[in-house]
Amino acid sequence: MKAGLGIPSLEEQPPSRQAVRAEMEATRIAFHGLLASMTLEDWRRRSVILEWTNGQLAAHILSYVSAVIPRGVRFAQKGKRTAGFPPWLVKTGLADRINVLSARWIARNLTPASTRAAYDEAHGALLALLEETPEDEWWKSTYIFGKQMTIRELFMSHARHLEEHLPHVRHDPHLLPTL
Numbered sequence: 001m002k003a004g005l006g007i008p009s010l011e012e013q014p015p016s017r018q019a020v021r022a023e024m025e026a027t028r029i030a031f032h033g034l035l036a037s038m039t040l041e042d043w044r045r046r047s048v049i050l051e052w053t054n055g056q057l058a059a060h061i062l063s064y065v066s067a068v069i070p071r072g073v074r075f076a077q078k079g080k081r082t083a084g085f086p087p088w089l090v091k092t093g094l095a096d097r098i099n100v101l102s103a104r105w106i107a108r109n110l111t112p113a114s115t116r117a118a119y120d121e122a123h124g125a126l127l128a129l130l131e132e133t134p135e136d137e138w139w140k141s142t143y144i145f146g147k148q149m150t151i152r153e154l155f156m157s158h159a160r161h162l163e164e165h166l167p168h169v170r171h172d173p174h175l176l177p178t179l
Contacts, residue, residue, distance in 0.1 A: 027159040048168040059107035066122035076142040083142040090146040
């Protein structure tokens, strides 16, 4: 089981559309829980990742579902090697900086409620993409942030991405001031 989310790991599941759909739904519920746990003060508070507020971190998670995964799937289907930043940009660290600035830009007008609505819309689109992607294409791959990922791994990567960032949300007002 994945720590904290109650999601079976890839190794514990058969590689089926149903398993992918179940993991995506469990991840959606966990993200909703994260958003529900945040007050507007929490939303504006610096996260553990000091470049972002908690709201900007949520925007980063949202953009992974709304842009990174769908783009990766489409690029893999077309046989394109890289769906994200070119390797030289990843190696120089500029991709990380662009990632930070992108999340800040996306988050500028978001609230927990609007993030939830945007996430649900992106999640629905991702489920539609999952349904229209033949399982015999799931082996196709592309590079995302310097890592080769198959289409199946892309669909299932959101749970790991959320799990990676859950510990970065800061609720304690005594740790750092709000912005």
